[in-house]
Amino acid sequence: MSVSALEAKRLEAVLKGDEEIEVVGTGTDAVAYALMLADVDVTSAYPIRPYGGVMQTVARLIADGYLKAEYIVAAHEHDQFEIVKHASAVGARTFVGSSGVGWLLAIEAIVAISTDRYPVVALIGNRALDDPGAYGVEHNDALMVRDVGWLLTWVDTAQEALDTTLIAYRVAEDPRIMLPVGISMDGAFLTHSEHAFKIPPKSKVQKFLPPYDLGNRKLHPTNVISVAPQVNEDWVTELRRQMDEAMKSAKKVIEEAYRDFAKIFGRDYGNPFIETYMVEDADVVMVGMGTVSKPIKEAVRRLRAKGEKVGFLRIRWFRPFPTEDIIRYLSGVKIVAVVDRDYSFGSPFDGGAVFTEIRSALYEAEHRPLMMNFIGGLGGREITYNDAINMFNIALENARKGKVEQRVIWYGVRE
């Protein structure tokens, strides 16, 4: 099976020419094209939807000669993540990914990738955790690793997926970082919808992304080192502190990467960590991650047309968490309403994970806003702009009263 004649011609152009071209494809296709541009050396695959589409496209790109890479089909997800960990240790640029419970099956290897400090890039096609069975999006799969040294980002368009993949390699492989990056993409809503996006020419990518260099940590017969020893209480605190330092440095490195990205490719994302939409004078700001941005922005436009002061803030990088930006944009707002496509049972106020993190950041705000939390869109249930308008109306009502009557609302749950 080969790509269509039209796409073949366009792929030839980006590999050989200096101009970007437009194609139509899914969010996972966009990531696959980024892997082609980044010249990934090793990928390991194990099928699970909704991440799986990326491996099909990568396989096609390899088969058709657009990408030279080892494509290793693993026995299961744990092997899959072990394979890239070891490949990364010997100096290969690697790609891996999974979804939902597949991601969780690999959790031991996933943690070792970050604690061993290998710059693996993974795509998490966000999917509800079993049981019960559901293919659709929930963010709890990726959030499982929020504390163990993975950089985590949520994208909301195919274009952003492609661009973020290139940025992810640059950030992960920076000698100051050397941590893996997990790119989260909402199952179905982005993994399985087709959009037009631009593929930049490989010649520009080479200017943006230097070759992967592990330096003195490369496992090789000529560089005799031992990795991952047993160290017990004598070393562990120091090694965790190293990771802490890398994560703290990540903000600077991410900023540098986005600045260079805008310079080289001409696409400027502004603030790399968050996207703000009409927040400047807003009384109510809704916060979310991933594709929920689309209906919420539409709701903002419709409510603004009626004169309501509402806005939206999308968290693009969840780790490192954009604490300063959250404080900067949300301090003084009347109501902050967080939409969580996840749950965190038994957490403070029984809210979602994003709600809890934002609430914690805003403790340092000069003017702490009132806070609400909508838990919804679980298991792949859609959140439409009408839903977003309903949520805004509840928040606006609270803003007028000056108090929050129900802090956490399971939005749309059938009683």
Add this chain to the structure above:
Amino acid sequence: MRCNYFATKMSVQVPSIYTIEIIYRGIHQRHLARNLARGITYAARMAGSVALSYQRYGDDPERDGSPAKYFVVIAKGASEEVLDAEAARVEPDYVDVTIVLDDSILKGIESWAWQGIQPIHLKIRPGGLLVVVSKRSTDELIKFIPAKDSPYTLVVVYGERSIGDFWTFPDDGTVERILGAIAKVLPNVLNLDDVKRYLESLDKPSERISRAFEAYQSLVKLREVKPGEGLPYKYESPHLPGWKDMMIGAAIPGLKPNQRNPYFTGGTAKHYRPVINFDKCIKCTLCWEYCPDSVFDVTPDGYFNPALAYCKGCGICAEVCPVSDTIIMVDEMEFEDGYGKFIDEYRAWKENRDAYRKWFESLLPKAQVISVRKR
């Protein structure tokens, strides 16, 4: 409640806490060490003291022969909370008594890779006790112990080395004898009545009590050791690197081919060592091939010389050697070496074959059969 709170606050006093360290061989003595630690703890509690015990977890006592540690902390006439600060330690800073269950551990302790070889009495307070289960005299044992800056008392509890395995505990009276010895040398911690009270609560009480009494009456010998008396070995605490000095992600410089790890020798795990009769060696390579720790260095003329600092004493080489009485396993206490310096058997043989032959023949009657298969 309020009243109780103040009562507690008002009665705060610093109690005197006794800390007992038990040093044993991993696996072979794990049940012995635990039974002794718990026995002391029960006996102390029955006597009205508070007490608890814990392992030095990082020593991995599940490792074959590795020197490992147990601790018992006792406070007399105090409330439970005075032990709170002792309850979550890796190890205590100092101990009042160190009990050594296998005299060959006197030759040093390697707790963990970068700790180096620690002297047996590292933790003993000035004036403390070093209690050793052995059939040797105090004067013989002092030849294996490094000098210490402060005085201490060396105590021998006469007895066979008690060796069990992962699952079994040889109930051979060692625990009772040590309890009797404690009653003799540390009556302020446990006196003979305390020991008796505890042993009466076990099975076969009269047999156990008579063993404790026997030790109390006739099996304990003491010797004061002056500062500076003993082997000239100076232990230096390891330098532990800061997070900025470490390689990223716990990577460490590896060993080059034919290089041995200078930081972790591991040879303190053995109570027997292989001695090679090079005159009979047929250079078949089996010892070299089967050694699980790769301790055999190949000599220029094709013999296999054990690097004893790294040998764990498993006896596999002696078992696979096809020539009788060519590799024999001999008790560590037959050799006055240790603390990083070991006899170089091949060199000794090369330098004087006759002397070596005589030495080997003198060791032959003392050779032990360690059947790996039986284990």
